[in-house]
Amino acid sequence: AQSVTQLDSQVPVFEEAPVELRCNYSSSVSVYLFWYVQYPNQGLQLLLKYLSGSTLVKGINGFEAEFNKSQTSFHLRKPSVHISDTAEYFCAVKKSSASKIIFGSGTRLSIRP
Amino acid sequence: GAGVSQSPSNKVTEKGKDVELRCDPISGHTALYWYRQRLGQGLEFLIYFQGNSAPDKSGLPSDRFSAERTGESVSTLTIQRTQQEDSAVYLCASSLGSGETQYFGPGTRLLVL
Numbered sequence: 001a002q003s004v005t006q007l008d009s010q011v012p013v014f015e016e017a018p019v020e021l022r023c024n025y026s027s028s029v030s031v032y033l034f035w036y037v038q039y040p041n042q043g044l045q046l047l048l049k050y051l052s053g054s055t056l057v058k059g060i061n062g063f064e065a066e067f068n069k070s071q072t073s074f075h076l077r078k079p080s081v082h083i084s085d086t087a088e089y090f091c092a093v094k095k096s097s098a099s100k101i102i103f104g105s106g107t108r109l110s111i112r113p
Numbered sequence: 114g115a116g117v118s119q120s121p122s123n124k125v126t127e128k129g130k131d132v133e134l135r136c137d138p139i140s141g142h143t144a145l146y147w148y149r150q151r152l153g154q155g156l157e158f159l160i161y162f163q164g165n166s167a168p169d170k171s172g173l174p175s176d177r178f179s180a181e182r183t184g185e186s187v188s189t190l191t192i193q194r195t196q197q198e199d200s201a202v203y204l205c206a207s208s209l210g211s212g213e214t215q216y217f218g219p220g221t222r223l224l225v226l
Contacts, residue, residue, distance in 0.1 A: 006155075036217075043117075044156075044204070044217040090155060099144070099169060099211040105155035 002027045004093050004104035012110045013081055021076040021107045023065075023091030033074040034092040034101065035065055044090065050074065051096075061085065086111050115139070117218035119205050125224045126195055134190045134221045138207030145188050146215060147180055148204040156204065162188060163211050195225045 005024045013019045025031065035047040048059025055067040065076045074091060091104040118137045126132050138145050147159040158172035162182040173179070177195075182188040192199055202222050206215035 043219045044206075046214050046216075049214065092156075099161050099163060100158055100171070101146075101215065102158065103148075103156040 002031070002093050002095060002102045004091050004102050006089075006091055006104035006107050008107050009105065010108045010110065012112060014112050015083055016080050018079050019077065019081050019085075019109065021089050021091075021109065023074045023076065023104060025072050025074065025091075025093040027072075027093060027095060030096040032094045032096055033065075033067060034094070035059065035063070035074070035076050036090045036092060036103075037087045038090065038106075039087045047076070047089070081109070081111050083111050083113065085109060117205055117207050117216050119203075119218040119221050121221060122219065123222045123224075125226065127226055128197060129194055131191065131193045132195055132223065134192075134203050134223070136188045136190070136205030136207075136218060138186070138188070138205070139216055141185075142207035142209055142216075143185050144208040144211050144213070144215075145182055146206045146208075147188070147190050148206065149174075150202045150204055150220070152201070159190070159203075192223075195223075197225050199223060200225045 003026045007022050033050040036044045037047050038044045048057045050057045050067045058064045063078050088106045088108050090106045092101045094101040120135045143164045145162040148156040160180045161169040177193045180190045202220040204220045205218045208215045
């Protein structure tokens, strides 16, 4: 069965500092990977996704993620965060042959001025 | 164009009552998903509709939960004899097809007293 682990429930960082939000998944088959963001009092929106091809995926708002098959990871990074990046970030995985997407428990990113 | 809409945005009900939540997907989207998000937790898959295929109900937590979808349009999620543990935000998402990017609605915040 698939599962997604986001090891950090909360990540505090200073404004303009770099950030990495960790995501590990377990699956024995080919998968698609996603990062969604949920800003305060808003719905989820897609940040980026990996379906195939280049393992480095660039998304909106300066975020990027790298698919590492050997480590079964899909960590999200941004070189310099802004106050407006304060949100909850969800990693998700889907078997390429299936319909259901499994979400991680989320990481709350808080930016300090 | 219009995004996914959900109604009501908030619902307060008494334990034991039935509630019905509505989702209007993006026009043309054949796939529709329902998720539950409890306070401080990740998204929990409930049910998935794809066109005229039989829905994937594997995430429904009990037989008190049911959902319907009329063709490729509106979906309703019904919770019978609500319990306090049903309190959560219920999110709906739609996509062009299975595996495509999911677009989320703003959610219905349900509180069972």
